Amino acid sequence: MPTTTATLTLNTSEFSGGGAISKSTTLKKAGTATGIDQFTGISRVYQATVAADLSVVAAGSYADAQAGKVYIKNSTPDTNTAYLLVEMASNVILGRLYPGDWMFLPTDGTTDIKVSTSAANMYYEFGVFHEG
Amino acid sequence: MATVSASLALSSADLTSNGLVLNTTTNLKKAGLARTNLDNTTGIARKSTTSVDQYTAFYADEYTADKAHKVYLKNTSNVASEFFTVAIDEEVMGRLYAGDFAFFPWSATDGVKQSFTLTLDLTWATGDKVVFDGVTVTTATATTTAMVDDIVAQADQYPNWIPTEASEHVVLFTARSSNNLENMLEIESTGATTASVVSTTAGNGTALIAVVQEPEANSTANDIKITPSVATTMTLEHALLYEL
Numbered sequence: 001m002p003t004t005t006a007t008l009t010l011n012t013s014e015f016s017g018g019g020a021i022s023k024s025t026t027l028k029k030a031g032t033a034t035g036i037d038q039f040t041g042i043s044r045v046y047q048a049t050v051a052a053d054l055s056v057v058a059a060g061s062y063a064d065a066q067a068g069k070v071y072i073k074n075s076t077p078d079t080n081t082a083y084l085l086v087e088m089a090s091n092v093i094l095g096r097l098y099p100g101d102w103m104f105l106p107t108d109g110t111t112d113i114k115v116s117t118s119a120a121n122m123y124y125e126f127g128v129f130h131e132g
Numbered sequence: 133m134a135t136v137s138a139s140l141a142l143s144s145a146d147l148t149s150n151g152l153v154l155n156t157t158t159n160l161k162k163a164g165l166a167r168t169n170l171d172n173t174t175g176i177a178r179k180s181t182t183s184v185d186q187y188t189a190f191y192a193d194e195y196t197a198d199k200a201h202k203v204y205l206k207n208t209s210n211v212a213s214e215f216f217t218v219a220i221d222e223e224v225m226g227r228l229y230a231g232d233f234a235f236f237p238w239s240a241t242d243g244v245k246q247s248f249t250l251t252l253d254l255t256w257a258t259g260d261k262v263v264f265d266g267v268t269v270t271t272a273t274a275t276t277t278a279m280v281d282d283i284v285a286q287a288d289q290y291p292n293w294i295p296t297e298a299s300e301h302v303v304l305f306t307a308r309s310s311n312n313l314e315n316m317l318e319i320e321s322t323g324a325t326t327a328s329v330v331s332t333t334a335g336n337g338t339a340l341i342a343v344v345q346e347p348e349a350n351s352t353a354n355d356i357k358i359t360p361s362v363a364t365t366m367t368l369e370h371a372l373l374y375e376l
Contacts, residue, residue: 004144004152008233010204014134021176023206025231031213039147042154067215067229071142073156080167086237088223093354095237098167098200100158103236104140106218106226127154 001035004129006069006104029131030067042127044075052116053087056126062109068130070113073102075123082119088112097124134171136160136373138202138235162375163200170200173373178208180367181360186219189370192353193309195240199375203356206233206369216368217359221352227361238372243310243353247344250283250295250303250329252276256337263330264305265290276301276337304344310353 004027011020027036047054057070074084074097083096086103089111097103097115107113107128115124139157160170181187195201207216209230216228220238228234250262258274267289271279277300284297291308298304331339360366 002144002147004142004147006233007139007141007143008204008235009139009141010136011139012134012136014136023233025233028212028229030227030229031215033212037147039152041148065227067227067232069226069232071140071154078167080165083163088220088225092221092223093239093241094220094225095202095239096163096198096200097237098161098163101160101200101237102138102140102156102158105234105236106228106232108217108224108226111224111226 002037003035004039008104027069027129028067030065036067036069036129036131038130038132040128040130042071042125044123044125047117047120047122047124049120050117053091053114054116055112055114057107057111057113057128059110059112062107062128062130063132064109066107066109066131068107068109068128070105070107070126070128071102072097072105072113072115072126073124074099075125076119076121077123079119082117082122084122084124085116085118087114087116135169136173140235160202160373161200163198170202170373170375172375174371176204176369176371178367178369180365182365183363184360186357186359188355189358189368190238190240190356190372191309192240192242192355193245195238195372195374196376197240197242199240201238201240201372201374202235203238204233204235204369204371204373205358207231208367208369213361214366215361216366217361219357219359221354221357238356239354240374241352241354244345245307245310246346247304247306249298249342249344250305251338251340251342252279252301252303253338253340255335257334260334260337261330261332262339263332264328265293 007024009022076099078099086094142154144152161167207228218225293305
């Protein structure tokens with residue numbers, strides 16, 4: 001089975017007691033030691049106009065109760081205000097990804113994940129690691 | 133301002149035929165035009181539980197809405213079958229299995245807080261009482277105005293509500309938390325009295341409540357909620373980087 005590794009590093013020297021923390025995990029299927037073996041690839045999207053509810057994870061396309069992971073990044077050049085609004089299911093707001101920001105989130109295949117662009121001419125990328 | 137960088141590396145030699153190498157880094161900044169660096173953090177913390185009861189890791193009410201906050205979560209378990217179910221409000225995001233982490237933006241969208249008025253009328257006597265939310269207020273002066281003042285003066289003592297003076301005879305109680313479902317008033321109509329508020333008067337003094345904000349609208353704050361999968365010890369590591 002494939003071995004896929006995700007590593008998060010948070011680094012700051014300015015908080016007292018700060019410094020880098022680095023956490024790695026191997027992406028595995030739910031409740032097992034078997035590596036996740038399906039991947040959508042990384043999609044890159046150019047959105048010319050402001051748009052709402054662009055699908056990233058369509059829950060109906062995946063089995064439930066899985067240990068999937070979704071990666072999303074706002075890859076718009078830094079315009080300061082062009083954020084990507086990330087929403088769950090029926091428009092429950094998760095948060096805003098400003099230019100350069102990324103997220104890595106578990107997805108269990110039961111909840112839609114969507115994004116909305118706040119400005120014209122935005123770019124974003126995403127990929128889903130899943131179990132089918 | 134603090135500079136905090138967040139990096140993600142995703143790699144695999146055999147997930148796809150040409151492998152996967154993805155590296156991305158961002159400096160965490162505040163929302164909006166200024167885009168200065170995020171400068172507040174809860175620090176890295178751990179919470180251990182021994183039940184499968186859901187708990188709230190971060191309350192939206194405690195942070196400014198629509199900012200560029202970031203949440204870090206990690207399941208420290210080594211047992212492959214153990215997971216935390218992560219939800220925002222009532223929507224499940226996913227499961228964090230042993231060793232898994234998550235890093236995501238959070239808007240901390242506020243909910244609607246329940247509120248009601250308590251109107252004191254007719255003749256109140258020294259020693260009359262109003263009991264609510266575990267707090268007993270006994271008036272030392274025989275006027276409704278003084279009783280309102282006495283209740284408001286005890287604001288810090290109410291664990292779930294904040295009383296403020298709406299008028300000289302009326303106290304406005306506002307819930308401290310918009311997801312404070314366990315403390316809902318079970319009242320349906322204006323002017324009803326309820327066991328939630330108990331008044332004891334020697335004379336003909338009255339204490340009537342009227343709903344200002346219905347409790348049905350309350351469960352809307354986008355709190356980050358965690359549910360352990362087993363009742364044996366599980367530990368969640370968590371942190372919030374936020375702005376005021």
